[in-house]
Structure formats: C-alpha cells, structure tokens
Amino acid sequence: MSELSHQHHSPGFLKKYIFSEDHKIIGIQFLFTGLVFFAIGGILAMMVRLQLAWPDGNLPYIGKWFPQAWGGKMSPDFYSMLFTMHASVMIFFVVIPWLTGAFGNFLIPLMIGAGDMAFPKLNMLSYWVLWPAFIIICCSFFVDGGAAGSGWTAYPTLSNTNAEAGLDAPVAKEGEQAKKEPYSLFKDDSRNSPAASGSGMGQILWLVSLLFVGIGSMMGSVNYITTILNMRAPGMSLMRMPLTVWSLFITAVLQALALPVLTVALILQLLDKLIATNFFLPPGGMTFGNWQTTPGGGQPLLWQHLFWFYSHPAVYIMILPAMGISRKCLPPFHASHSSATSPWSSPWLALPDLALLSGVITCFKAAWIPVLAPGSCWQPL
Amino acid sequence: MKIFWSLVFAVINIGALGIFIAAPYMGWWLPKNVSSFGGDVDRLFYIILAVTGFFFVLTQGILVYSMIRFGDRKVEKASYIHGHLGMEALWTAVPCLILMYLGFVQVPAWAKMKYIDLETWFPVRFSGKNIEHDLDMVVLARQWEWRIRTPQGSRAANAAQWAETGNLNDLHLTNEIHAWKDARVRIHLKTQDVIHSLFLPNLRLKQDALPGKTMPVWFQAIEANVKYNPATGQLEELTPNGAWEIACTELCGGSHYRMRGKLYIHESKQDYDRWFADAMKLQRSHELNKQANIAASTGGRQ
Numbered sequence: 001m002s003e004l005s006h007q008h009h010s011p012g013f014l015k016k017y018i019f020s021e022d023h024k025i026i027g028i029q030f031l032f033t034g035l036v037f038f039a040i041g042g043i044l045a046m047m048v049r050l051q052l053a054w055p056d057g058n059l060p061y062i063g064k065w066f067p068q069a070w071g072g073k074m075s076p077d078f079y080s081m082l083f084t085m086h087a088s089v090m091i092f093f094v095v096i097p098w099l100t101g102a103f104g105n106f107l108i109p110l111m112i113g114a115g116d117m118a119f120p121k122l123n124m125l126s127y128w129v130l131w132p133a134f135i136i137i138c139c140s141f142f143v144d145g146g147a148a149g150s151g152w153t154a155y156p157t158l159s160n161t162n163a164e165a166g167l168d169a170p171v172a173k174e175g176e177q178a179k180k181e182p183y184s185l186f187k188d189d190s191r192n193s194p195a196a197s198g199s200g201m202g203q204i205l206w207l208v209s210l211l212f213v214g215i216g217s218m219m220g221s222v223n224y225i226t227t228i229l230n231m232r233a234p235g236m237s238l239m240r241m242p243l244t245v246w247s248l249f250i251t252a253v254l255q256a257l258a259l260p261v262l263t264v265a266l267i268l269q270l271l272d273k274l275i276a277t278n279f280f281l282p283p284g285g286m287t288f289g290n291w292q293t294t295p296g297g298g299q300p301l302l303w304q305h306l307f308w309f310y311s312h313p314a315v316y317i318m319i320l321p322a323m324g325i326s327r328k329c330l331p332p333f334h335a336s337h338s339s340a341t342s343p344w345s346s347p348w349l350a351l352p353d354l355a356l357l358s359g360v361i362t363c364f365k366a367a368w369i370p371v372l373a374p375g376s377c378w379q380p381l
Numbered sequence: 382m383k384i385f386w387s388l389v390f391a392v393i394n395i396g397a398l399g400i401f402i403a404a405p406y407m408g409w410w411l412p413k414n415v416s417s418f419g420g421d422v423d424r425l426f427y428i429i430l431a432v433t434g435f436f437f438v439l440t441q442g443i444l445v446y447s448m449i450r451f452g453d454r455k456v457e458k459a460s461y462i463h464g465h466l467g468m469e470a471l472w473t474a475v476p477c478l479i480l481m482y483l484g485f486v487q488v489p490a491w492a493k494m495k496y497i498d499l500e501t502w503f504p505v506r507f508s509g510k511n512i513e514h515d516l517d518m519v520v521l522a523r524q525w526e527w528r529i530r531t532p533q534g535s536r537a538a539n540a541a542q543w544a545e546t547g548n549l550n551d552l553h554l555t556n557e558i559h560a561w562k563d564a565r566v567r568i569h570l571k572t573q574d575v576i577h578s579l580f581l582p583n584l585r586l587k588q589d590a591l592p593g594k595t596m597p598v599w600f601q602a603i604e605a606n607v608k609y610n611p612a613t614g615q616l617e618e619l620t621p622n623g624a625w626e627i628a629c630t631e632l633c634g635g636s637h638y639r640m641r642g643k644l645y646i647h648e649s650k651q652d653y654d655r656w657f658a659d660a661m662k663l664q665r666s667h668e669l670n671k672q673a674n675i676a677a678s679t680g681g682r683q
Contacts, residue, residue: 196634300576
C-alpha cells in the first residue's frame, strides 16, 4: 500500500524533467534553451564581424560555402539578415527568457517563501509555448529569400510589402504550358517582397515566431505578478521583499502592460503580409523599380508607435532584473554583511528605480505628441 | 600590489578622459559644422558630454580613492551608511534636475531646426504663406539613391503643388545636392518605396522620409565648398576634403550602404546660377539625344 502511494506521488521522468510544473525545473529549462540560442545569436554576430573585418575581400573559412553567384563574398541581403536575426535572437530568445524566464521562475518562489508559482500549469505552458517559436525561427533561415532582413525593428514598408503573386514566377514560353511546381514552404515565390529579399517568407515566420514568444512572456508575467502579490510567506511584506524580487516584479508589470501592444502590432503586420490588408501601407502606393504597388490606406508610422510602445519599456525589462540581481550579489563582495543585503533597505533602493522607470516611460509616451517632447529624435514627424 | 593595479586603473581612466577633452579641439569627433543651427546642436552635445564627464570623474575618482585607501592595508574598516534619507533624496533630485535642464535647454535648438524663421516662429510646414526662403528642392529617396529636383529660378511659384507635380524645366540630379552659401534651402523630402533617412552630417540635419508623406526640412549653409568653373565645366573644391556627404541613416534594404551622395555649397548665388544654366543645357542636350535616339530606333514613329 505504501509502495503504491509512493508511486502515485512521484511523477515519471517525463513529468518531472520535461513537462514539469516545478518552478525550478522550468527555470532551468529556460536557462538551457536560452544557452542554445545564445550560441546561435553569437555565431550570427561572429559572421557580422567577419564581414566587417574583410569588407571588400573574399571571406576566409566561410566564403566557400556561399553560393557561386556571390563569388566568395557575402551578399548585402545576407548581411542584413545576419544582424536582423542576431538582434532578434538575442533579445527575444536569450535576454528576455533568461532574465525573466530563468531567474524569475527560479528565484521568485524561493526568495518570497512560496511553495511554487501561483499557476504551475500556466508556468509550464509559458515555457512550452516558446517551442513553436524556437522551431519556426530556426526554419526561417532556410526559406526562399532567407530569414527576416529588415532589422529587428521590422519597419514597414521595408518589411511588409508583398510582390503581386507570380511577379517573380518564370514566364512561360509561347506554346508551352507553365510548369506548376508542387507547393513548398521553402520555395514560395508568391510571398517574395520587392523591398528586401528577407521580407518574404522569412519575415512571415519571424512575425509568427515572435507572436509565440510574446504570448509566452505574457503568461509568465501574469504568473509572477500573482505569485508575488498573493503567495509571500507570513511576515514577508512588500516592503521587506528582496530587491531582486522587486525588480522582477516591476519587470513583470511592464511586460503585462507593454507586450500586448507589440503582439497586436505583430498580428497587424502579419495580416498585411498574408491577406493584403493595409495597416502599414501608405495611401499613395509605392514604386519599386518598374513595379507600382496598389494604393494602401494605412500609415507606416503606426508601426513605429506600436513597436516602440513595447520596445522602450523592453530596455528596462532587460536591465531591471540584472540590476536587481547585481544589487543582491554585490554587497557580500565588499564585506558589507550588515543590513545592506537585508530586505529592510530594499524599498529605499527600489524607489529611485521606480521613479526613473515611470519618468522615462511617461517621457516616451509624451514624445508621441511632438509639441510636448521637442527632443524626441526618433519621432520622424 | 593592489596599489599598483589601482594606479593602472587610474591612469587608464585619466587617459580616456584626456582623449575626450582633446577630441573636439583636434577635430577627431564631429564633422565640420557648416550649418546655421549646427552650433546649437553641437553645444547640446557638449553640454551632455560635460555633465556625463563630470559624473565619470566623480565616480571613478571615488572608486580609485577607495581602492587605494581601503584595498590593501587593513588599517581601518570602511564605514557603511544605511537609510540616509537626505543622501537618497539628493541623488534622486540631482539627476531629476539635470534631466529637466536638458529638457528645456534643447527647446531653442529644436525650434531653430524646425522653424525656418525664428523671429516669427514661422513653421517650415507649408501653410501657403510667403515663407522667406531662397531655394526649393525636392529630394526623392528610392532604393538606393537620392533623386534631387530643383526649379528654374531657384524658387517654385506654388511650392506645395510643384513638389508633387514638378515643372518641365526642372533640373534633375542624382545623389548631388547643390545650394549656395547663406541660402535658405527648403527641402520637400519624399520617398517612393520604403522609409529612408536623409542625413547631412555637416549641416547637422537628419530627417526620416515616410512613404506617402512629404516632409519639410530646411537648412542654411554658412560656408561654401565649391566654385564652378564655366570654362572647364568642372566644380573646383575650395577647401581640402571639401566633399560633404549625404547618407541614408535608416535601413532601407540590402544596398542601404550604397545610398550616398555629395553636398555642394557654391560660394555665391551668381556661381550657383552659372552652374545651374550649364547643368540645364547639359540636361537638355541629353534629352534631345535621347529623343533623337528614340526617333532613330523607331523610324520616326513614336
């Protein structure tokens, strides 16, 4: 009987280490998948550096792997793809999963004395919903035109212009039936972009992949906020909470507020690309070489507003947990064993951060009304 | 030994500081300013540099001092201060005040850049009123070049209309902006495909071009870099390294890096007019040649 009940309580390998609901295991999972993407992002950065080191010459080591047409050199579009994907991978697949996913999951329950996260299943989901993103972003390197190449900011109309279906398709000779090749995701001409070679299928996969990352991060942030507010051990008041948890808490709030806007923007751009809506295409249409696009009815600037609503706070999403961790790790090294590490001092240390944070965010919000913020250089109006 | 490394650290910091202080005087830093409002932009840059530089010296100085004083010798224990409300209020208030100061000090510079006439705060935007400017110009960005169009007689009669439609006797150029010294140049900035950004570093001017919009920008160059020689038909550089750059500063596709041009500031309006007349003649002869070629190839049928 006791054996049976023991078996009942110990989950199998799959449940314990793979589809785990334990916050520590999930934290470790975030850490290790982040490491894999850290390597991928690092390789992309090394290739950027390699090109910069031999700007005009044939590239050593990797030159022979390039297509014949490039002549041992890196094509400009490939270079755009490299830094675009480097930034995207490092931001969305390394820094954010590490700082919020890995450290948040591992540290929050331990530091506030909770048994686990408030929603263990949601926590598991917040990790596993990233896997479609991992797979899609890796696939996007191999589609026609290469991975996304319009910068990690993916500004329209560089990113969302589609060529008309069949514009690039080979023209059939007279008296000959046009060959129709079987559909393949990796050779889909109909979504090629006249603006940049990576803005075809590569851009679509980039958008889909980031959608999954966004949804995963939102799940995580809801979990952190609930856990921190509701599951602190008796006596662990908010003002006694360690600074690391404070920083993770503020990060989670920021994510919960800002990320939905990016997610919406990604969906809008995806609609532009897939079903030819005109959220970000200008009313007058555009001219690429001899080809005139149909008039849109949208506004390319709208993307910048939506995108930066997330990406300015994202700067603090990325720095705050790191600041919180370093404030906790540093004191032991300068022999300050007294109350510097005690939760008592945390509210005083957290206050400037809070002030800075709210101030900066208010500034950027105000910057959207040009009269209020004359110095907002990124505002092109 | 710890003192040795503290001193190495201090020397590196002092060296870095020295380079920062020397850079503006040695011309290592910013390209030569030739714009009427460029001085204000540069001043803002140096104010911010001075503020950050002051805090760099302060924090690094305290760090080096502490390393030498407390690093090695166990003569005394450092004292720790906790929960000092006054100090915390101070280091919150000081950055706040500095940021507010920077926020206000930039307003006049911004106003000068955006408004062509500061006296009346007349917007560079086209309100239909008679704006004091000397030269109209349409800069049309495309993948991957700048197409510049200037009207006969420098100023367009109905500028907003002209910017969209143009006249038959406009001068068309690629990757070359021509103006003369002290001319108030109004640029109607457009793009025909993706977002580009017109950057004239010597004029301290940068403006995004948005698809579907005509963006107004203006500049006034206070120095010339070329003189036209009608005898040879060449532009002669007045100063060594006289070529001032036009660049695109918004990723606009694979060949973004190639999207560059040159800015020519003539020494006077007469010089500009002489060059314009010859450039116009050249353009006409090209057009006639082209028409003749078309006529020849089609046998007179068009």
